[in-house]
Amino acid sequence: MKRIYKTMAAVTAGLLIVGLTVSTIVFHSQKESLKNQLGAVYTKAFEQLLTDVDSLKAKLYKLNASSGTGQYTMLLMDVWRQTGDTESSLSALPVSYAGTSTLTQFINRTGDYCRYLSEKLTSGGTLTQDDYNQIRQLAVSCGEVYDELGTLYTTGYPDENGFAEDVFLASDEEAGNLDFSNQQFPRLIYDGPFSESTENKQPEGLGGFEVAREQAARTAAEFLGVDAGTLADAGEQNGLIPCYGFSGVRDGKSFEISISKQGGQVLWYMCESCGGISAIPTDEKYAELTASARQFLTQKGYGQTAASYAQFYDGMAVINLAPVQDGIVLYPDLIKVWVDIPSAAVVGMDAQNYLMSHKARDLNGLTVPEDEARQTLTAGIEIKGVRLALIPTDTNEEKVCWEYTGSKDGQDYIIYIDARTGAQEDIFVIQHTNNGTLVM
Amino acid sequence: MYKIRKPLAVLLMLLAVLFCCAAAIPAASYRMGSSGDAVREIQRRLKDWGYYKGNVDGYYGALTQDAVIAFQKKHGIAVDGVVGAQTAEKLGVAPPSGGGSSSDKDVYLLARLVHGEARGEPYKGKVAVAAVVLNRVESSLFPNSIAKVIYQSGAFSVVSDGQINLSPDQESLRAARDALNGWDPSGGALFYYNPAKTSNKYIRSRPVILTIANHVFCK
Numbered sequence: 001m002k003r004i005y006k007t008m009a010a011v012t013a014g015l016l017i018v019g020l021t022v023s024t025i026v027f028h029s030q031k032e033s034l035k036n037q038l039g040a041v042y043t044k045a046f047e048q049l050l051t052d053v054d055s056l057k058a059k060l061y062k063l064n065a066s067s068g069t070g071q072y073t074m075l076l077m078d079v080w081r082q083t084g085d086t087e088s089s090l091s092a093l094p095v096s097y098a099g100t101s102t103l104t105q106f107i108n109r110t111g112d113y114c115r116y117l118s119e120k121l122t123s124g125g126t127l128t129q130d131d132y133n134q135i136r137q138l139a140v141s142c143g144e145v146y147d148e149l150g151t152l153y154t155t156g157y158p159d160e161n162g163f164a165e166d167v168f169l170a171s172d173e174e175a176g177n178l179d180f181s182n183q184q185f186p187r188l189i190y191d192g193p194f195s196e197s198t199e200n201k202q203p204e205g206l207g208g209f210e211v212a213r214e215q216a217a218r219t220a221a222e223f224l225g226v227d228a229g230t231l232a233d234a235g236e237q238n239g240l241i242p243c244y245g246f247s248g249v250r251d252g253k254s255f256e257i258s259i260s261k262q263g264g265q266v267l268w269y270m271c272e273s274c275g276g277i278s279a280i281p282t283d284e285k286y287a288e289l290t291a292s293a294r295q296f297l298t299q300k301g302y303g304q305t306a307a308s309y310a311q312f313y314d315g316m317a318v319i320n321l322a323p324v325q326d327g328i329v330l331y332p333d334l335i336k337v338w339v340d341i342p343s344a345a346v347v348g349m350d351a352q353n354y355l356m357s358h359k360a361r362d363l364n365g366l367t368v369p370e371d372e373a374r375q376t377l378t379a380g381i382e383i384k385g386v387r388l389a390l391i392p393t394d395t396n397e398e399k400v401c402w403e404y405t406g407s408k409d410g411q412d413y414i415i416y417i418d419a420r421t422g423a424q425e426d427i428f429v430i431q432h433t434n435n436g437t438l439v440m
Numbered sequence: 441m442y443k444i445r446k447p448l449a450v451l452l453m454l455l456a457v458l459f460c461c462a463a464a465i466p467a468a469s470y471r472m473g474s475s476g477d478a479v480r481e482i483q484r485r486l487k488d489w490g491y492y493k494g495n496v497d498g499y500y501g502a503l504t505q506d507a508v509i510a511f512q513k514k515h516g517i518a519v520d521g522v523v524g525a526q527t528a529e530k531l532g533v534a535p536p537s538g539g540g541s542s543s544d545k546d547v548y549l550l551a552r553l554v555h556g557e558a559r560g561e562p563y564k565g566k567v568a569v570a571a572v573v574l575n576r577v578e579s580s581l582f583p584n585s586i587a588k589v590i591y592q593s594g595a596f597s598v599v600s601d602g603q604i605n606l607s608p609d610q611e612s613l614r615a616a617r618d619a620l621n622g623w624d625p626s627g628g629a630l631f632y633y634n635p636a637k638t639s640n641k642y643i644r645s646r647p648v649i650l651t652i653a654n655h656v657f658c659k
Contacts, residue, residue, distance in 0.1 A: 084584075091583035094593040098642045101581040108580040194580035237650040239627020239659070245650075256564060258625075268623060270564070273614070277485060277532035280514050285490025311621060314614045318621045336622055342488035350623045433544070434515055434530075435617075 045092040050153060052086040053146045056110070060139035063114075064132075069121055076118035083111025099179035103145065105194075106185040110138050112192035116395075123423070130189065137186040144183070152178065191395040198396050203241050205333070205358030206263035216244040216259035223266055223300065224257065226250050236261075241355055243267050265355055266300075271347040274340060276315020278435055281341055286310070286317070288344050293319045293337040296346040302335060302354070311436040315341055316348075322389075323354070325363060329389040332357040332398055363390065363400055366419040373402040373417040376424065381408040381415075391416055391426065401425050414439065468534075470523040474500040478533055482523055485531050486511060546586050550574075550616035551608035553590050556598030558612075558655070565652040566612060568626035570619035572657070575630055582630075626650070629657035 059079045066072050087107045090100060117131060191197055211219075213233075221228035226248055234245035234256055243258040250271075257269035281289065290307040297305050305321040306329045312318075317339045322329045338348030370386060377383070381404075389403040401416035412430035417423070431438040470479055479500045486492035492507035505521040512519045517526050528534035550570050558566045576582035576589045583589050591599060598604045608616075626632070627649045634654050638644065646658035 087583060088588070091588045091592055096594050097582070097592065104582060105580045108584065112580070199580060235650060237625075237627040238647075239629060239649040239657075241627070243627070268625070270623070275610070277489075277530070279485075279489055279511070279530055279532075282490035282510065282514070288490075311617065313617050314610070318618075348623075350621075352622065352624065435544070 042092075042094050045089055046149075046153070049086065049089040049093065050146070050149050052082065052089050053142065053149060056082045056086055056107075057139065057142040057146050060110075060135065060142050063135050064139050072127075073118050073121045076114040076121070079114040080111045080118070083107050083114070087111075093178065095178045099181055101181075102183060102185060103180040106141065106145070108194045109188050109192075110142070112194040113138075113188050113190050116190050116192040116195075134186065134188055134190075138188075141185050145180070148180070148183070191397075193394045195395070198394075201356070201396055203260075203262075203356045205355045206241070206260055206265060208263035210262055211259075211264035213244050216261070216264050217246060219264045219266070220246045220257045220259050220269075224248070224250060224255065224269065241267055241352065260355060263355075266349070266351055267355060268350040268352065269348060270338070273347065274315055274342075276341065278313040278315075280312050280434070280436060281317065285341070289317045289339045289341065290319055290321075292344045293321060293339050293346060296337065296349075297321060297335060302351075305335065308334075309430075309437040309439055311438075312341070313435050317341055317436075323358070325361065325390075327388060328363050328400060329387060329403070330358075330361075331389055332392040357392070361390070361398070366400055368402070368417070368419050368422045370402055373419065373422060374404075376417055376422060377404060377406075377415060378408065381406045381413070388419060389416070393425075399425055469525070469528070470500055471521070472500055472502070472505055479504070481533050482508075482528075482531055485533070547613065547616045547620060548608070549586060549590060550619065551612040552604050552606065553596060553598065554615050555606055555608035555612035556603035557596060558615075561653050561655065563611060563615065564625045565655055566615035567618050567623055568629070568652055568657060569632065569655070570616050571624040571626045572629050572632055574619055575624070575626070575628055579630060625652070626657045628659070630659060632657045 056079065059075060059082055063072065063075045063079065066075055087104060090104060090107065093100070113134070117127060121127070188195065217228045217231050220231060231246040231248045234247040236245060237243045237258065242261045244261060245256065245258050247254065247256045249255070253272045255269060255271045258267040259265065260267055280286075290310075294305050294307065297303075302323055304324045306324050308320045308322060308329075308331075310317050310319045319337050319339060321335050321337060322331050323333045323335070324330065333354045335354050336350040337346055339345065340347050366388070374383070374386075383404055383406040385405040387403050388400060390398050390400050391403075392398055399416075400419045402419055404413075404415045404417070406413055406415070412432070414428040414430065416425040416427070418425045428439040431440060468478075470482060475498050477498065480496055480498035482500075483492055483494070483496045483498070483504055486504070486507040487496060489511070491511045492504060494501070494503035494507075508523055508527065509519055509521045511517075511531070512521075512527060515530055517530065523531065523533070525534060550573060553573065554566050554570050558569045561569075573586060573589050577584060577586055583592055590596060590604070594600075596604070629649050631643055631646055632655045633640070633643050635644075635656055636654070643658070648656055648658045650657050
């Protein structure tokens with residue numbers, strides 16, 4: 001008997017050893033194969049980045065030598081498209097934010113700037129000497145980036161271990177030596193969505209002076225109709241619009257509210273949600289919800305507002321309302337109001353846009369009458385509504401436009417015609433989803 | 441041998457019962473003449489959303505059918521006046537079957553990130569995590585789409601450990617939607633970290649905007 005046991009033990013141990021060896025070999029070869037595949041994906045991205053930066057450099061140099069508005073505009077749009085590809089290749093690399101953020105910014109701003117210039121040219125403007133100088137600087141900088149990447153490439157990065165090894169680094173370790181954090185890039189002076197002036201926009205709607213926490217607590221209590229003594233300190237926030245936070249309970253539901261330190265205004269307030277289904281209410285019910293939201297805003301001193309689109313989820317409607325001045329809808333000051341659908345009670349508000357943009361505005365001097373603007377619309381569009389609206393451009397400017405809602409070939413649109421120049425300013429495609437309306 | 445087989449048989453029977461139950465759920469539908477608590481729930485929802493004007497009495501009559509038809513028209517569901525699987529799901533009387541339309545793609549991806557990164561955090565902290573992603577999309581220092589920001593190398597640990605692929609819960613979905621609607625409780629933050637879990641010097645050197653539970657949000 002004992003002998004049988006011994007034999008069985010030996011056989012079992014033998015089988016275990018063989019099994020372990022086989023599985024280790026299989027596991028290792030699978031790991032190697034995955035590593036190679038991933039390495040290939042990343043190496044491809046790196047080589048693509050080299051190609052993209054090379055093309056970008058060539059296009060910028062062509063711009064530097066080009067004359068004639070038509071050719072120049074085409075090249076500018078070409079650079080803009082090329083920066084999009086380059087940014088995609090860069091973002092596909094397994095390299096950290098710290099090493100590449102300045103390069104990402106350089107690429108984004110180069111494209112943004114060229115798009116800005118091309119829009120300037122197509123709307124009849126001319127380029128300044130500064131613009132030409134900036135284009136030359138961009139070409140030079142792009143050349144430097146290409147040389148840097150080229151050096152990495154020829155010195156064997158990514159080498160046989162290159163990116164594949166990086167994939168197996170612990171998350172806190174810095175990957176590779178692709179580091180542009182010390183590279184000097186030209187500082188571009190222009191107005192675009194990614195320009196310094198736009199990114200560093202400061203709030204214009206705060207006004208007043210700095211308030212102390214006690215005063216902010218009184219504002220919060222008054223806004224919510226609760227006793228200031230019942231509010232708890234929910235910390236503070238030192239971001240774009242520095243705020244004091246308060247929390248409390250009203251009608252058995254917890255809430256939180258943020259009051260700006262400058263001017264003591266409500267940035268947002270949010271009640272605990274009851275939850276619920278994500279379904280669209282009837283038009284009649286929606287009118288009731290909108291009326292409730294508008295009444296709430298009037299009570300809180302935001303004046304008259306007009307409702308635009310809404311989303312419906314978790315038992316709530318999130319309604320976008322824009323203040324109205326002299327019959328003109330002010331989209332830059334859009335306020336979002338969360339309304340509980342069953343009770344039509346307001347359960348939240350976000351006034352960040354309002355605090356960022358609201359100011360006294362001169363809305364006079366509209367020279368293009370409605371019937372004239374209508375003439376410029378595309379043929380075959382069925383107009384369902386028109387009103388005047390102030391819209392924000394992507395460079396933080398504002399334009400008064402005739403806002404047309406209509407449909408063409410079964411698709412709903414909103415089209416904006418500048419009421420001062422008659423130029424078509426923007427087009428939105430309206431998407432009707434199961435959760436409400438989206439504008440794109 | 442017998443001892444081994446018995447639990448196996450029990451297990452097989454259990455599996456069979458489970459299978460039958462699972463198959464039975466979608467079969468339930470409510471129509472003219474149906475009654476009971478489920479009908480009452482359907483009527484209550486339809487009334488809250490403005491479709492049903494009658495009494496919530498638990499009896500599926502003509503008024504209820506009209507309301508169901510109007511509800512189906514509004515939501516692009518095949519109009520038959522019967523509360524089948526799709527209508528029941530939209531009315532919240534059947535569990536969601538998962539998936540969504542392609543216009544919800546951003547919501548879903550963002551919600552998966554929130555679910556992985558901020559499970560157990562307070563609701564405001566979840567919205568703030570989603571807002572950081574959106575602030576990055578808007579910033580020139582980061583890639584220009586939600587997908588590129590989320591999948592940027594080393595940006596979010598849930599991408600490398602695979603938690604990003606978990607199904608998001610209801611709260612994460614709502615947080616993603618609230619952030620996409622513009623609510624930013626992070627105060628414009630581009631980074632956040634858990635001080636107990638990170639030793640990254642770069643991120644720890646950034647100016648702090650606020651702390652929400654376990655996460656520090658910074659510029």
